[in-house]
Amino acid sequence: MQGWRIAGALATAFGIWATHFIAMLGYDPGFQFGFALAPSAGSLSIVAGAMLAVFQMVGRKRGRGVLALAALTAMTGIGLMHYIGMAALEMPARIRWNIGYVALSILLGAIPFVPALTLAVRRSSVRSGLAAACLMAVAVVSLHFTGMTAIQLIPWQREIAGGNLSPRTMSVVLAVITVALLAVCLGSWAIARRARAAIAASERQFSILAKGISDCALYMLDAQGRVCNWNTGAARLKGYSEAEAVGSHLSRFYTPEDRAAGAADTALATAIATGKFIGEGWRLRKDGSRFWAHVTIERMADEQGRLLGFAKITRDMTQAKLDQDRIAEAQRHRDAALEHMHQGLCLFDSGQRLILRNDRFLKLWRLQPGSCPPGLTLLEVTRTALEARVGAALPLARVEEGAARILASLEDGADPRIVAEYGTDFVLSIDSRRLPGGGWVTTFEDISERRRSEARIAHMALHDALTGLPNRVQFHSWLDAEMARTEGGGTRLAVVAIDLDRFKEINDSLGHAEGDRVLREMGHALQSLLQEHEIAARMGGDEFAVAKRYEHPAELEAFVARLEACIFSGFAAHGSLAIGASMGVAVFPGDAADREALLNNADLAMYRAKGDFAERICYYEPGMDEQARHRRVIANDLRYAAARGELRLLYQPQRSLRDDQLVGYEALLRWAHPKLGGIPPMDFIPIAEETGEIIRLGEWVLRTACAEAAAWPVGHKVAVNLSPVQLLKPDLPEIITEILVETGLAPTRLELEITETALIADKARALHSLRRIKALGVRVAMDDFGTGYSSLDTLHSFPFDKIKIDKSFLAESERSEQARAIIRAILALGRSLSIPVLAEGLETDAQRDLLMREGCAEAQGYLFGRPAAIELEAGALVQALG
DSSP, X not given: XXXXXXXXXXXXXXXXXXXXXXXXXXXXXXXXXXXXXXXXXXXXXXXXXXXXXXXXXHHHOXXXXXXXXXXXXXXXXXXXXXXXXXXXEEOSEEEEEOHXXXXXXXXXXXXXXXXXXXXXXXXXXXXXXXXXXXXXXXXXXXXXXXXXXXXEEEEOOOOOOTTOBOHHXXXXXXXXXXXXXXXXXXXXXXXXXXXXXXXHHHXXXXXXXXXXXXXXXXXXXXXXXXXXXXXXHHHHHHOOOHHHHTTOBGGGGBOHHHHHTTHHHHHHHHHHHHSEEEEEEEEEOTTSOEEEEEEEEEEEEOTTOOXXXXXXXXXXXXXXXXXXXXXXXXXXXXXXXXXXXXXXXXXXXXXXXXXXXXXXXXXXXXXXXXXXXXXXXXXXXXXXXXXXXXTSOOOHHHHHHHHHHHHHHTSTTSXXXXXXXXXXXXXXXXXXEEOTTSOEEEEEEEOHHHHHHHHHHHXXXXXXXXXXXXXXXXXXXXXXXXXXXXXXXXXXXXXXXXXXXXXHHHHHHHOHHHHHHXXXXXXXXXXXXXXXXXXXXXXXXXXXEEEEEESSHHHHHHHHHHHHHHHTTOEEOTTSOEEEEEEEEEEETTTXXXXXXXXXXXXXXXXXXXXXXXXXXXXXXXXXXXXXXXXXXXXXXXXXXXXXXXXXXXXXXXXXXXXXXXEEEEEEEEEEETTTEEEOHHHHHHHHHHHTTXXXXXXXXXXXHHHHHHTOSSOOEEEEEOOHHHHTOTTHHXXXXXXXXXXXXXXXXXXXXXXXXXXXXXXXXXXXXXXXXXXXXXXXXXXXXXSSSOHHHHHHHSOXXXXXXXXXXXXXXXXXXXXXXXXXXXXXXXXXXXXXXXXXXXXXXXXXXXXXXXXXXXXXXXXXXXXXXXXXXXXXXXXXXX
C-alpha cells in the first residue's frame, strides 16, 4: 500500500510539473529565452514533496478537516512549483508580479482541488475517478493561467547565462517524462487489472469450495443474524434448501428450549464482544430430528470496524457425542465399582505418578475430598496420606521410607503384601501389583479389627485372666529375649520378685472375692507404673514379678523406688486389713547366668526381705542393698539441707578468649553434709530429681544466685543451670519473674542453662516454657552440647543465645583428633547460626590455643579459676580463687 501511495504521488507530481512547463513552452514573449536548470529541478522537487505529503495524509485519515488540509498543502506545493518555475525563465527582461493575481491564482486552484481530492479518495467508480482528474486539471490550469496574467515583462539588457535549457531541449525532456509517465500509468493499470482478475478468480474458487463442502455447514449471517447464503453442506446437514434458508434468523435451527432461553442471541452477542463464539449443543433439522452440533461464529467487520455480519461453521458431532456419552457411562460404572470397593486403591503409571484413586483411599487416610489429585508422585501421595493420618508434618526420611517399601514390594521375588501399623487403631495391609507398561496398582485394606481380634486371642493365651498382666509363659519369653539382647550390649536386666503379705488372711477371713479384688488392684497398679523396657507379670497366686532392662544403676534405683511407692501406698481390704509386700531384686548378668538362676535369686532376695521386718526390699547382693539405703538417707537429708544452711553457691568465671575480659559467672551448687562431708552434685542432684526435691532446690539456687548477683557492683551476668524437672513445671516463667522482681536483677543479666535431655520428655511443653522465659529478656544457653540426642533439631526449634561445648570434648582434644573435629564442627555450626559458643573445662594453654585458632568466643575452666565464693570488699568484686 505504501508503494502505491508513493507511485501515485510521484505520477501526479510529474503530471502537474509537465503540464506547467508545456504551458510555459506555449508562451511566446517575442524574444529568445531558456530555462535555468536548478530552479526547474527545484520546482519538480517541491511539487513531488507536496504530493507525497498529501497522499500520506489522505491514506491514514479521511475526515473533512484532513481533506481540506491536504488540498491546501497540494495547492501550496503547486503554487510554489508554478512561481519557482516562472523564476526559472532566463530572458532579457525582468518579471514584475501583480500580487492580487498571484493570490487569486492560489485561490482558484484550491477551490476545485478539495472536491477533486474527495472524489479521488472515495474511489466509488471510474466516473468519479475521471471527475476527480478533470477537477484537478481545472485547478492546475486555473492557477497557471491566472498566474500568467499576474506577470509583466520589463525589457532588461542582460547576458543570458550558459547551461540553460532551451525551449527545444525542454520539449524533449517533457516529452520523455510524459512518455515515461504514460508508460508507468499503463503498467500500473495492467497490474491492477491482473490483480482484480486474480482476486475475482480466487473469490470464485472460494465460492465453489464453500458451496461444494458437504461435511459441514458454511454460511454467512447479516448483522441481524439472518442467513445470507447457504452451501451444500448446510443443505445436507439441516435439510433446508438455499431458498428456504436464506433470510431465516439463526434461531430457526435451535431447539425450542434454546430459543426460549435466547441462546442464538447470546451466541451472536458473544461473537460481537469477543470476535468469536464456539459452542456445542443440540440443533434441529427440517424434519424435526436433532443432531449434536459444534458451532463456530466469527464476527466480520470492515476496515473501520463496522459490523458487516457473521461467518458460521456448523459440524455434525452426534457420533462423537454418543461416543463421549458411552465413555462417560463406562467411567461412571468404573467409579461406582471403585467407590464400592472395601479397599482403597491407587493406580500409578511407569513414572510413579498417580493416575486415579478411589474415595475409599481418602477415607482410610482421613483425607479431605479432592485430596491427592491425579499427577502427584508416589512420594507426594505418601507424604499427604501419612501427614493427614498422623496430623503433623513428617521428616522427609520417614516419607521416603514409606514410598521405598511400596517400590520394594514390586521387585521380582518380593512379597507384594506389606503390613503397616500406625498405632494400635490403624493397621493396613498394602498390596502392590505390577501392570503391563511399567505402572502398578496398590490396594489398601484396613485390617485393624482383624488385628484386634488376633491380639485378643493372643492376649488370652499370654495374659492372666484375673489381673490382665502377662502370665508366666509370656514373662519367661520376654526375659529370654531381653537377656539375649543384654549379652555383650552393655545393658543389664533386673527382676523384682513380689510376694503379697497377709494375703492368705484376706482369703481366709474375707473370702476369695475380696482377694481377687486386691489382686486386680495390684495388677492395675503395677501396669500403670510401667515404662519403656519394663514388664510386670502375675506368676501365680499372690506372687508377681517385674523386670526392667537398663544401663545405669540409677535407673534401677528409680524403678525400685517407683515400685515401692506403688506397692506401699496402701492396698486395703474391706476388712481393714492393710496389704503389704516383700520384694527381692536380682540382676543379670551380675547375679545369674541364665533365666532360671535369675528368677531363683530374685526369689531368695524376696524371702530374705520377708524375714527382715525393717526392710521390705532386698537385693541379691548385700552391697547393692547398702547403696540403696544410702540413697534414701541422702534423699531424706536433702529435704532439710537448705533450711539447715548446708547449701551454698560457688561461682566459676567465664572469660572472653579474644581480650581475656570477664564476661560472667556460672553458679554451682555445693552441699556440705554434717556427717558425710561434701557430697558432689552428681550424687545428690539425680536423687533430688527422682524424688521431686529438685523443684524446691532449683528455686533456692535461682533465688540465691539472682540476689547475690544483684549486689555485685559490676553488671556481669550470672548463669544458672535448670533441671529437666524444673523446665516441665508449668509456672516456671512466673517463678522466674517473681524472683527477678524480688531481687532487682535485670533480666538481661540472667542466663539459664539447659541440657538437651531436658527437652526429651515433653519437647513442645519445654520449648513453650523457654519461649515465655526468653520473652522476659532472660538469655537461654544450651549446656553440654554434643552429648544429647537431637542437637541440630533442638537448635532449629529454639533460638538459643549461647551454645556450651561439653567439657569432655576439650579434655580429650589434646590426644584425640575426633574430639578436635567435634569442637571445630560445633564452632562452625555456631557461626553458621550466629550463636556464640562457650567451651567448658578449659585447663591448659594448649586447649586455649586450640579454641582461639578455631574462633571460639568464650570459655570457662580451671585455667581461668576454680569455682569459689564471691565476696564484696570496699565496693569491689573479689573472687576468692581456690
